[in-house]
Amino acid sequence: MTAAPITFYERVTQALHDQPLHRSLDKATTRFTTGRNNALATLPEAEALRDHARRIRAHTIAHLDRYLDQFAESVEKRGGHVHWAATAAEANQIVADVTRQYNVQKVVKSKSMVSEELHLNHTLEQIGVQVVETDLGEYIIQLAGETPSHIIAPVIHKNRQQIADLFREKLNASDDDLADVPNMTALARRILRQDFLTADLGITGVNFAVAETGSMCLVMNEGNGRLTTTAPRVHLAIMGMERIVPTMEDLGVMLQLLARSATGQKLSVYTNIITGPRRHPANGSDQAEADGPDEFHLIIVDNGRSQILGSELAEILYCIRCGACLNACPVYQQIGGHAYGSVYPGPVGSVVTPGLYGVEPWSELPHASSLCGACREVCPVRIDIPRMLLKLRNEAVKAGQTPAWLQRGIGLYRQVVTRPAIYHWGARAGSWVTQAATRTGWINQLPGPLSAWTDSRDFPAFAKKSFTQRWKEERGQ
Secondary structure (H helix, E strand, C coil): CCCCCCCHHHHHHHHHCCHHHHHHHHHHHHHHHHHHHHHHHCCCCHHHHHHHHHHHHHHHHHCHHHHHHHHHHHHHHCCCEEEEECCHHHHHHHHHHHHHHCCCCEEEECCCHHHHHHCHHHHHHHCCCEEEECCHHHHHHHHHCCCCCCCCCCCCCCCHHHHHHHHHHHHCCCCCCCCCHHHHHHHHHHHHHHHHHHCCEEEECCCEEECCCCEEEEEECCCHHHHHHHCCCEEEEEEECCCEECCHHHHHHHHHHHHHHHCCCCCCCEEEEECCCCCCHHHCCCCCCCCCCCEEEEEEECCCHHHHHCCCCHHHHHCCCCCHHHHHCHHHHHHCCHHHCCCCCHHHHHHHHHHHHCCHHHCCHHHCCCCCCHHHHHCCCCCCHHHHHHHHHHHHHHCCCCCHHHHHHHHHHHHHHCCHHHHHHHHHHHHHHHHHCCCCCEECCCCHHHHHHHCCCCEECCCCCCHHHHHHHHCCC
16 A cells, blocks of 8 residues: 555645635534533543443453454354455455456445455446445445545545536536435435345445354444345455454444444444345355355454554554544544555554554554544543554654754754753744734744744733743742
8 A cells, every 4th residue: 555646734734724624624524523512421431431442452462363363263163264364465356256257247245344445346346346335325435436524424525516526527416416415315325225235245344253152243224235235146255354243142242332432322223233144045044044144254454454463553453443533633523534644544543554554654543633632532432542652753764754954843842942041042932033023922833844824823921031930039049
């Protein structure tokens, strides 16, 4: 995977000047954050449950090899086929082989971040397979030729009018179709229903895999997931190898926190637990099931996760992909997901992306944070994202990724602060200069590289008296 063709700072500048984007982000993140707070308030012993969930994730990641083997064995016992993919290329090749094996012409997909990570749609289209995203948000993104901008709400950056214009252009929607949101949703439903009935293969992600039973849990608020896993004759699931819990009891803990943290619901509308393909005599079952796929394939993807597992970033693999850290992050709230240039945006993406693909091509992302700690406070499993962001910043410095002007600036700062006389003189000079430059106490234009600050906010003039001066005066010294 390579970085986007324009720089991070160029993407940020574009986002900061996009007023419709700001309004959409403010509305959505405020709703999600308020919903999370209200939902957790209704959960008895919520903080203790978060602690317990963290222990489950820590234990699972520490023994990941054992639980993956147990899960794979359980899947195969129930008639499934398990594939292991070390890289994105291997995963895409396995999917391509499955499509050829079953002569697949059309694929329907439910929402899957790992398939976005693999750029799977592009691979399938290259071999002549039609791919249809069936999650409404992902469907809109596919029509627009864009990528998701949020982990759980891929179309968070668009408003209703933008979507209506897109439907009019791509779907020839009538005025009646676009009269309101229910009508727009009904239009998409009518079109997608035919795709479900004619698809040869359904592809999903995996929210959680249960090691003891070989079950997969899919969490969503639309019925497309059930249609994707049951209508086509073959179901193929793709999961990052960390998406696993040991037992059904552990899954229950995660489900109590996931929807509350993500959307403020006690439980998502559709929480599906799937264990293998449709049972029939060919799969060694005495009981026949009328619904479900004839064949089930599972791809367990590494794609850089092993190198994270053995590093100081291993804690990020605890993530349950709720998106709460995005909603709480003051940086994400201003720039949205596309500015990050990665499949995984926000605080979690600022750790995951450099962890998977190396810090050098993604050295800006760890700096896309105020280090306020809001992400850590809202994380349902208490992941210490700020600690890992600092670690990645340090790695970027060691890799020589710090801009020359900043290196020189930090070097000069070090020289000044280690010499008290020069430091105090500089503080007095800085106060005099900045006070002279403004009558309001705020500077709206700084020179040179410092202008990056004042491009989006004012800079406060230095205080007329330093803390040391005030301390001495108040103490009568």
